[in-house]
Amino acid sequence: MAKSTPVKKAWRSLSWLGAIVIALVAINTAAVLWGGGSWTPKLALDLEGGTQIILAPKLETGQTVTDEQLTQAVSIIRQRVDASGVSEAEISTQGGSNIVVAIPGELDEETKNRIQSSAKLELRPVLLAGAPSDSSVGGDASASPTPSPTESLRATPTVSPTNGSDTNWITPALQAEYDSFDCSSDEAATTNAAPADVPLVTCDTTGTVKYLLGPVEVDGADIKDATNGQETNQQGASTGRWVVNLTFNDQGTKDFGEVSQRLYGLTATPPLNQFAFVIDGQVLSAPTMNGVITDGKPSISGSFDQESSKALADQLKFGALPISFTVQSSETITATLGSSQLLSGLIAGLIGLLLVFGYSLFQYRLLGTVTIVSLLVAGVITYLTLCILSWYQGYRLSLAGVAGVIVAIGFTADSFIVYFERVRDELRDGRVLGSAVEAGWKRALRTVYASKATNLLAAIVLFVIAVGSVKGFAVTLGITTVIDVIIVVLFTHPMLQLLAQTRFFSSGHPLSGLDPSALGAVYRGRAEFRTSAQLTAAKAASSSREAAKRQTIAERKAAEAAALDASGGSKPAKSAASAPSASGDISKNGKES
Structure with missing residues (x-):
């Protein structure tokens, strides 16, 4: 099999690059034609403006909002917004109680619902469950099957309940409230959360089931993560059923483990074996407890498909606010910086680009055109990538993101400089250009990889720990x-x-930037020299002295011996004035004799 030549490798690499550019153009074209994409990246809040929503807490009498609750709420709302594909959003607190959410661009209905349904998630045990407008219950909590469940519960003595599933919670007044509650009424539509330590009469989000729930036993804020996926059996094979997988934190694992042990023991008395996930007083889901779960990783199964399981997982994951909020105001806001600042940023980037172009041509002559074209190709790919991210991920370009692109110009030019200098070093060592390109590439590639790995790591760290516009800087830095x-x-x-x-x-044309003579390429190693006919006498002498400095001791002695043989075996005489130290010896006591 014939060995691949450098020329064939070069055309193969250029073909791959061309395929990448064509693919990016095709993807963005398809997005523009059929997916609502654009040939310009979306702009962030500081450059375009957007919508501002102020959320105010819903508090019980005498209840106050702590700094810890506000911080946690801001973090969860930011997760909701990011999950909807909106970047560069600004989320902050106001007046020690309100939360201000500023979203760039026009706010779509899905993102608006995510923010406005700023619910508090609670997990409560089910005491009663029935039809939405009657007084029947879903299970018998009495010991005797003879009387009806309602009659048994009405006869329950009023004593202190021992746990959340204890039917002693159901007083006659609460039973009457449950019986008269209608899921289709205005009352049901405006039902909000009750205090955590008392029962709650409510319906599910579809209005098809009525519930009487015990006090809160697991806080929704203790849900660490919620995802959807297909259920697997003990052998690891998929059953084809969609489920919602939960992960609790340490406190949630402890609390849920205790509840699951109690509810699993009530399997024979439904609905007391059910546990309801409640958001803003409405039941999202009320699954039965089918086992004791102590590892903090339960799964919810039912008549889910992929879409409905994903919706429930998102609600559980992003609904775990420590307190409930209501929308106080929603209004359109103008850009904080505007198009003039964007224009200034673009002008700064253009000036930086022209300076790099000028330096490349001055330092590397026509070789600098490779730097110029490389930067232009990198700019095209970066622009297409940002357009695709704007369409697919909701990315928005802020002024900080523009700064990241400008900084990347210098980083990119640095890679070319490292490579060119390595090639020049190889030419100085006497290699021909083809060999110098390959040898210099091997040496430069390690340096380039190390440098870019550092830049990428910095971008990743910034993206993970930063918020707001700094994330935009990290994104563009990482992409470039x-x-x-x-x-x-x-x-x-x-x-x-x-x-x-x-x-x-x-x-080695003088204008190529790779002229061996101009680079002083006279030393070839192992005391072998070549003298270019194009060098002047002064240039040759200067280059010879420079080469002599770079010789090892062994190479210098070999050169002197070669010169001695060439002169017929007579050693050139040296005057005492010119070399005084060469005429004496060093005695044992260190004095010169």
Whole structure:
């Protein structure tokens, strides 16, 4: 099999780069035609403006909001907004109790619902369950099957309940409230959360089931994560049923384990074996407890499909606010910086780009055009990537993101400089251009990878720990870092491989930037020298002295011996004035004799 030549490798790399550009153009074209995409990236709040929503807490008499609750609420609302694909949102507190949510651009209905349904999630045991407008119950909590369940519960003595499932919670007054409650009434529609330590009469979110629930036993804020997926059996095979998988934190694991042990023991007396997930006083789901779960990782099964299980998982994951909020106001806001600041940022980026172009041409002559074209190709790929992210992930370009792109110009040019200097070093060592390109590439690639790994790590750390516009800077920095590596590998190096085959560059034309004579390429190693006919006498002398400095002791002695043989075996005489130390010896006591 014939060995692949540098030229073939170069064209193969350029073909891959072309395929990447074509794919990006095709994806964005499809997004524009059929997916609501655009040929310009979406702008963030500071450049475009958007919608501001102020959320006020719903408090019981005498209840106050703590700083810890506000901080947790801000974090959860930010997760909701980010999950909807909106980036560069600003979420902050106001007046020690309110939360201000500023969303860039026009607010879609889904994101609006995510924010406005700022619910508090609670987990309560089920005491009664029945039809939405009658007084029947879903299970018999009495010991005797003879009387009706309602009659048995009305006869329950009024004593202190021992746990959340204790039917002693159901007083005659509470029973009457439950009996008269109608899920289709205005009262049901405006039902809000009750205090955590008392029962709650409510309906599910569809209005088809009426519930009487015990006090809160697990706080929704203790849900660490909620995801949907297909159920698996003990052998690890999928059953085809969609379920919602929960993960509790340490406190939630402890509380849920205790509740599951009690409810599993009530399997024979439904609905006392059910546990309701309640958001703003309405039941999202009330599954039965089918086992004792002590690892904090229960799963909810039922008549789910992929969409409904995902919806429930999102509600459980992003609904776990420590307190409930109501929308106090919603209004459109203008850009905080505006188009003039964007224009200033773009002008700054253009000036930086022109300076890099000028430096490249001054330092590397026509070789600098490779830097210029590489930066232009990187710019096209970066722009297309940002457009696709704006369409697919809701990414918005802020002024901080523009700054990230500007900073990346210098980082990208740095990669080219490292590579070019490595090639020049190889030319100084006497290699021909084709060999210098390959040898210099091997040396430069390690440095480029190490540098870009550092940049990418910095971008990832910034994205993880930062919020707001700093995330935008981290995104553009990370994207341009990856694109930089792609350009160096698939464009810059292949272009040098092809240019090395041209007469202009391989002959070392003075304007090529790769002139061996101008680089002082006279030393070839192992005391072998070559003298270019194009060098002046002064240049040759200067280069020879420079090369002599770079010789090892063994190479210098070998050169002197070669010179001695060439002169017929007579050692050149040296005057005492010119070399006084060469005429004496060093005695044992360290004095010169």
